[in-house]
Amino acid sequence: MTPETILVQSLGGLARAGVLFMLAAGLTLVFGALRVINFAHGSLYMVGAFVGATIVLRTSGNFWLALIAAPLVVALLGGLIEVSVLRRIYRREHLIQLLATYSLVLIVGDLVRLIWGAQYLSISVPNIFAESVQVAGQPLPLYNLVIITFACVTAVALWALFYRTGLGRDIRGAVSDPEMLGLVGVNVPALFTAVFMIGAFVAGLAGVIIAPSTSVGLGIDVETVVEAFAVTVIGGLGSFVGALIGAVIIGQVEAFGIMWVPRAALAFVFLAMAIVLGLRPYGLFGEPER
Amino acid sequence: MRTALRSQTTATPRSRIVLSAVAALIALALPLLLQESELLLVVEMLVLALWAVSYNLLLGYTGLVSFGHAAYYGVGAYTVALLWSKYGISPLIGLVASAAVTAIISFFTGLFCLRSVRLYFALLTLAVSQVMFTIVFEWYDFTGGDNGIHGIELPGFLSSAPNLYFFVLVVSVVCMLIIKAIVNSPFGGALLCIRENRQRAAFIGIDVKRYELIAFIISSTFSGIAGGLYAFYDRQVFAGLLNWTKSAEPVLVSLIGGMYSFFGPAVGAALFIFLNAFLTRYTTYSALALGALLLMLALVFPGGLAELASLARARLLRRGQHELETDETAAAQPTASERKP
Amino acid sequence: MNSEHRRPLATIAVVAVGILILGSLLSACQSSAPSSQSAGASKQGGETVKLGMATDLSGSAALLGVAGVNGVTLAVEDLNAAGGVLGKKIELIVRNTEGRPEAGTREVRDLIQREKVAALMGPVSSAVGLAESAVAKENKVPIFLHTSNTERLTVDLGHPYVFSVVPNTGIEGRAQAIDMAKLPYKTYYIIGPDYEFGHLQANAFKEKMKELRPDVQFVGEQWPKLGETNYQSFITAILAAKPEAVYSNLWGGDLVGFTKQAKGYGFFEKTFFTALYDVEVLSTLGSDTPNGVRGFSRAPFYAIDNPKIGPWVQKYRNRFGIYPSDWPIMAYDAVNLWAAGVKKANTFEADAVVKALEGYKFDSLRGPLNIRAADHQGDVASYMGEVGSTDKYPFPIYKSVRAVAGDKAWMPEGDIAKLRANPRQ
Incomplete structure (x- = not known):
């Protein structure tokens, strides 16, 4: 294997990592603050992709509008879900929460089919990103770099939100001690709604970002959420840095794994998860459960 | 089965005997009352009921959540199918073998997964089961790949639907009664103790990890038998039987029926199969309707049908000027706040 | 315990969920109407014969499933407009397997034993196809494959009651x-x-x-x-x-x-x-x-060299507003192959239909097809x-x-x- 191959292969893996990170960040944020495993995270991502693609197709190619509007729509949907469903079951067991979010997967999946039909959608990469760039003498899609950049921007923005704003301080407070937060006068229900909407927004953003490089169809909700879930677990549930590192690991494992053992492609994610959890039972950056 | 639940929650032994007799009579009469397709739906219910009850030994009685129990169900089904297709061994022997094979496999996977606790244990079971799924899915030469093995031939006496029904009925009921005996034994008591408080259990001298491993193996073994019965029912096995989407089924039906009641998961299984079959007849959007029902359950009756039943019973008793007695179910069921981590 | 269940919010939730269920059922009736109701003619009081189709209408293969249902629907409408088959109007029953083989088994068994369908149209996924074919074989009801195409269906696990008009793998x-x-x-x-x-x-x-x-x-x-x-x-x-x-x-x-x-x-x-x-x-x-x-x-309409296809494409566009993909063409052929078998045998009885179709020269949308007796596979291009x-x-x-x-x-x-x-x- 030549150094060029390794470079190209790892860049492909990094683009995948970008998308996985954007999904895992939302999952881990919601788990960290709300202690809810949101199975329906993939559904939010799917809605983002469908809404985004529809906007682009209806406005004859306005990707930027989609990039703003679709995540907002998803955030609103997230807010609705938080207020009408999750808020009522925070005090329940994890399993009941899982049952609720699982039922949301079924509901949203069929609603998307009801609204958009079975037809898959496809939008083109925006013109300015449609070029290829030369890396090590090989053309690479410029859009991959765009995805990586967007993931980095998202990471920085979330970091700034957590560590440079009052809202972020409250969220961190919620992660470490939600009861304390109520005592010091923070409106905890509103905070939780905000957190869930931020998670939904990022999921919707990931959906729009991924849309130009793939087909938007039924089934992408479950397909992707399992991998994002694995990333979150490997990094450690609730850990933001963990989601970042986990995404990079999974991206690279997939990229190089298929070169050596193509037939095991299905298992890479779970093998990585089993190995990491076998070595570190709480994930790389996770903490023992309270 | 519904009568079985009631018999369990009703206190007096005489009514329990009467209700068991009624249940047995109904079970015997079913082949006369139902069409073949409906009878086979009942067979499907029995298979899932056994799987759910054995799963609930972990979930409801030990407090261990497994997200990968389809692996053992699938291995059980494949054991029957592979022994038949590769070595011409009768599925009856295959069914016994499926218990042995899943017991051995679950010993090792259990040992590995139990290194983690609680949520991370659940995730580890998921990861391990997906690796097993991939092996079955990809190993075309041995397992037939994703589409699996078809046309399993059953012994002659099982070729008619009523006979198959009675066979599955006997095997699943006997297995459930064995699990019930385990639950009621001192071993079961120790499991409940672990569920309530692992530290306290360790303090009073229970070897927690060891008990959890044994519970895991027992649960997986009976799941394997349920999988073996599935191979009898469908006469085909396919990789999807091991996939995580399948793993969701025992969790769902345990929650539907109520995980703190012994037969709750069995009732949940019957309802789940019925709903699936029923909704599909009337709509091609059955997932939407099923999702809405599950959501309602999660929001309003988190204790499942068992909670519903005990509520209704409490109201009936009050109306009949009886004292409200705490039954087995209610006693075994901690309140929501206690369960909050 | 009880007070928790009497909160107004809980009531609202129940009502909301109830509306959701109602909505889903209504929408389902609405959307399945063209496929299952309008094609049927049972309400006219005339004698009908039922045709069953349990196919994959959810998940990533849903598009093929929907397209197949379109083709079958159009075929049934055309046959009914021409007076039905052997004087009986056809009633189509469509079920969604969601791509799960176990659902294929269950639905096809229900279609055969409770709905008493005369024949079955195949699904999309080959895993579901294998499951449905096994039930069809056991109950001696012909199944016509138009999309699922693993060679195992007609060859390794082939049986007298399975027919295929799709190029197999x-x-x-x-x-x-x-x-x-x-x-x-x-x-x-x-x-x-x-x-x-x-x-x-x-x-x-x-x-x-x-x-x-x-x-x-x-x-x-x-x-x-x-x-x-x-x-x-x-x-x-x-x-x-x-x-x-x-x-x-x-x-x-x-x-x-x-x-x-x-x-x-x-x-x-x-x-x-x-x-x-x-x-x-x-x-x-x-x-x-x-x-x-x-x-x-498998069947790009513009590439097919057969005079029948042009007017058919026009009819399909008028009916569904889109150009046909491969799938409705093959599904349309599947229904008509069954109808041709019934007409030739002059009965709906499965064994007679099977016999009539072995070695049959079928005039399909894709031109003449020869249904080989050995594996019931059409010699599709x-x-x-x-x-x-x-x-x-x-x-x-x-x-x-x-x-x-x-x-x-x-x-x-x-x-x-x-x-x-x-x-x-």
Whole structure:
């Protein structure tokens, strides 16, 4: 294997990592603050992709509008879900929460089919990103770099939100001690709604970002959420840095794994998860459960 | 089965005997009352009921959540199918073998997964089961790949639907009664103790990890038998039987029926199969309707049908000027706040 | 305990969920109406005969399922408009298996035993197809396959009651090898979806290619999972192996994703590529279609050389507002094959219909088909050509269309008996 191959292969893996990170960040944020495993995270991502693609197709190619509007729509949907469903079951067991979010997967999946039909959608990469760039003498899609950049921007923005704003301080407070937060006068229900909407927004953003490089169809909700879930677990549930590192690991494992053992492609994610959890039972950056 | 639940929650032994007799009579009469397709739906219910009850030994009685129990169900089904297709061994022997094979496999996977606790244990079971799924899915030469093995031939006496029904009925009921005996034994008591408080259990001298491993193996073994019965029912096995989407089924039906009641998961299984079959007849959007029902359950009756039943019973008793007695179910069921981590 | 269940919010939740259920049921009635109700004629009081179809209407294969239901619906409407079959109007019952084999088993059994359907139309996924075929065999009801196409359905696990009007994996793979053997390429790479269809179809291609061109080498294989959205690493892995040609049986949304991602790597300039570019994929890709890429498919309407197809396409467009893809054409043929069998046998009785159809010369939308007695497979053609844009249609089509006849590519009769005795599994 030549150094060029390794470079190209790892860049492909990094683009995948970008998308996985954007999904895992939302999952881990919601788990960290709300202690809810949101199975329906993939559904939010799917809605983002469908809404985004529809906007682009209806406005004859306005990707930027989609990039703003679709995540907002998803955030609103997230807010609705938080207020009408999750808020009522925070005090329940994890399993009941899982049952609720699982039922949301079924509901949203069929609603998307009801609204958009079975037809898959496809939008083109925006013109300015449609070029290829030369890396090590090989053309690479410029859009991959765009995805990586967007993931980095998202990471920085979330970091700034957590560590440079009052809202972020409250969220961190919620992660470490939600009861304390109520005592010091923070409106905890509103905070939780905000957190869930931020998670939904990022999921919707990931959906729009991924849309130009793939087909938007039924089934992408479950397909992707399992991998994002694995990333979150490997990094450690609730850990933001963990989601970042986990995404990079999974991206690279997939990229190089298929070169050596193509037939095991299905298992890479779970093998990585089993190995990491076998070595570190709480994930790389996770903490023992309270 | 519904009568079985009631018999369990009703206190007096005489009514329990009467209700068991009624249940047995109904079970015997079913082949006369139902069409073949409906009878086979009942067979499907029995298979899932056994799987759910054995799963609930972990979930409801030990407090261990497994997200990968389809692996053992699938291995059980494949054991029957592979022994038949590769070595011409009768599925009856295959069914016994499926218990042995899943017991051995679950010993090792259990040992590995139990290194983690609680949520991370659940995730580890998921990861391990997906690796097993991939092996079955990809190993075309041995397992037939994703589409699996078809046309399993059953012994002659099982070729008619009523006979198959009675066979599955006997095997699943006997297995459930064995699990019930385990639950009621001192071993079961120790499991409940672990569920309530692992530290306290360790303090009073229970070897927690060891008990959890044994519970895991027992649960997986009976799941394997349920999988073996599935191979009898469908006469085909396919990789999807091991996939995580399948793993969701025992969790769902345990929650539907109520995980703190012994037969709750069995009732949940019957309802789940019925709903699936029923909704599909009337709509091609059955997932939407099923999702809405599950959501309602999660929001309003988190204790499942068992909670519903005990509520209704409490109201009936009050109306009949009886004292409200705490039954087995209610006693075994901690309140929501206690369960909050 | 009780107070918790009497809160007003809980009541609201129950009501909301109830509305949701009601809404879903209503919408379902609405959406399934054209398929299950209008085609039926039971309300007229005349005698009817039922036709069952349990197919995959959810998940990534849903588009093919819906298209198949369209084709079947149109066929039933046409037959009913012409007075039905043997004087009986046809009533179509459609069920959704969601791609789960166990649902296929259950639904088909219900259709046969409770609804008493006279015949079944097949599903999309071959796993569901195998499950349904087994129930059909057991209950002696004919099933007509139009989309699911693993060769195991008609060959290894074939039985008297299964018929196929879709090129099976063997026919399709071998037909592509016959056409591609003329090309100069010596090194091939294979990429296909990781399930039975992908593997069997690629194997048939490889075997035929090795037979026709012993000098061809297969330098690697990749098997992304069905429904994969990320092909980056697969693409770079293929390019690193520097094959002259890449043979692929990726299809649908997967192929759309692969094509879009591969473009940025200059993939189509670096290697020759062929895959299942059907009408559906090409209209979705639109301007993202790589010019000159080699496509193959099962029934591209514009490539079919048969006078019947033109008016039919017009009728389909009037009925559904879109151009037909491959799937409704084959599904339409499936219903009409059954109807032809019934008319020839002059009864709905399964064994007589089966007998009537063995060796039957069927006048299909794709031209005359011969239903071989040995495996009940129609000698359906496979189509291929280089993709380019056109003024005639709002999507790219095959230029220089070629077709390989089914009887050139199907499994020799002698091999069928061997595989039935010793099935692949």
